[in-house]
Amino acid sequence: MSDETLITPPEGKPMLDYPCGEAPAPAMAKEIAPGVLWLRMPMPLVLNHINLWALRDGDGWAGVDAGLQTSDTAAAWRSLFAKDGALAQSRLTRLFVTHMHPDHTGMAGWLTRKFACSLWMTRLEYLMCRVLAADTGREAPEDGVRFYQRAGWDEDAIESYRARFGGFGKFVHALPDSYRRLQDGELLDIGAHRWRVVTGNGHSPEHACFYCAELKLLISGDQVLPRISSNVSVFPTEPDADPMADWLASLEKLRQIIPDDVLVLPAHNEPFRGLHARLEYLTRSQHAALDRLRDALTQPKRAVDVFAELFSRPIGFEPDLLGMATGESIAHLNYLLQRGEAEMELGSDGCSWYRLK
Numbered sequence: 388m389s390d391e392t393l394i395t396p397p398e399g400k401p402m403l404d405y406p407c408g409e410a411p412a413p414a415m416a417k418e419i420a421p422g423v424l425w426l427r428m429p430m431p432l433v434l435n436h437i438n439l440w441a442l443r444d445g446d447g448w449a450g451v452d453a454g455l456q457t458s459d460t461a462a463a464w465r466s467l468f469a470k471d472g473a474l475a476q477s478r479l480t481r482l483f484v485t486h487m488h489p490d491h492t493g494m495a496g497w498l499t500r501k502f503a504c505s506l507w508m509t510r511l512e513y514l515m516c517r518v519l520a521a522d523t524g525r526e527a528p529e530d531g532v533r534f535y536q537r538a539g540w541d542e543d544a545i546e547s548y549r550a551r552f553g554g555f556g557k558f559v560h561a562l563p564d565s566y567r568r569l570q571d572g573e574l575l576d577i578g579a580h581r582w583r584v585v586t587g588n589g590h591s592p593e594h595a596c597f598y599c600a601e602l603k604l605l606i607s608g609d610q611v612l613p614r615i616s617s618n619v620s621v622f623p624t625e626p627d628a629d630p631m632a633d634w635l636a637s638l639e640k641l642r643q644i645i646p647d648d649v650l651v652l653p654a655h656n657e658p659f660r661g662l663h664a665r666l667e668y669l670t671r672s673q674h675a676a677l678d679r680l681r682d683a684l685t686q687p688k689r690a691v692d693v694f695a696e697l698f699s700r701p702i703g704f705e706p707d708l709l710g711m712a713t714g715e716s717i718a719h720l721n722y723l724l725q726r727g728e729a730e731m732e733l734g735s736d737g738c739s740w741y742r743l744k
Contacts, residue, residue, distance in 0.1 A: 589634025
């Protein structure tokens with residue numbers, strides 16, 4: 388669930404401007420534009436926080452993202468709407484969720500039921516979240532076992548995968564059984580301001596960002612982060628996917644659609660200015676990683692053999708980190724495969740071996 392960057396960064400990282408100061412404490416709020424509040428919720432992970440946003444919406448507030456389902460997050464939400472809270476004497480009018488990951492959807496079902504309000508998501512994000520949450524309690528599928536065996540995982544890692552499978556739903560309150568679909572390019576009137584939905588892909592299937600030209604704000608979710616890079620992975624459910632191509636196309640789409648003078652409101656770290664420089668840097672980082680991978684594939688390699696070429700830190704046996712690194716490695720490898728630059732053979736050891744053509 389962490390979005391902490393793994394990719395080795397290139398030189399020349401751009402200097403971004405962070406004009407909003409320190410983040411608000413949990414259960415507090417900070418106004419960063421008229422009718423726009425910055426909230427922050429804790430997470431018991433290496434990435435220990437998520438930013439949420441409250442937009443003035445008539446006599447209440449529209450929320451953007453919900454936080455991980457934990458007792459700390461629930462307590463923070465209760466405090467926000469308590470008598471002396473930052474959102475006191477008000478209500479949640481509707482809840483927008485940028486994408487399906489548990490730190491964004493976790494409390495969505497709880498909030499929409501508590502306030503009898505609607506959930507607004509893109510179709511693919513809503514449906515994929517429902518599918519993954521339904522895996523809770525299931526045994527690990529053999530397709531998943533084969534996927535990681537082919538990547539080069541040893542038996543200890545495979546057993547850890549079997550034991551941990553189905554954990555997604557543990558951090559997500561049951562979603563409501565209906566939702567309001569968000570679509571790319573749609574214009575939303577939220578309170579006194581109009582927001583445009585801009586979707587992206589690669590990190591998740593149909594990630595929604597929200598752009599307000601009048602306020603010069605972009606709520607970017609995980610599609611653009613200032614200090615870390617979103618995880619772009621292949622998963623066992625779609626082993627031949629090419630999310631890296633989707634990710635690079637989405638970065639260019641944002642550069643074309645969103646002006647550079649916006650204040651970006653990301654899901655992690657602090658609000659920042661310098662969108663186009665950040666997009667260019669993220670694009671350059673991925674292409675630099677692909678170049679290192681091309682150099683490594685002069686000899687056959689498995690997915691687990693290219694970690695050193697792609698990542699800025701050693702990848703050990705911690706399950707979340709190993710899974711994220713494996714998914715990212717296969718995303719890079721599939722990018723080369725689908726462009727005819729590399730080829731893959733299944734070895735007698737049951738592993739997929741890749742090499743440059």
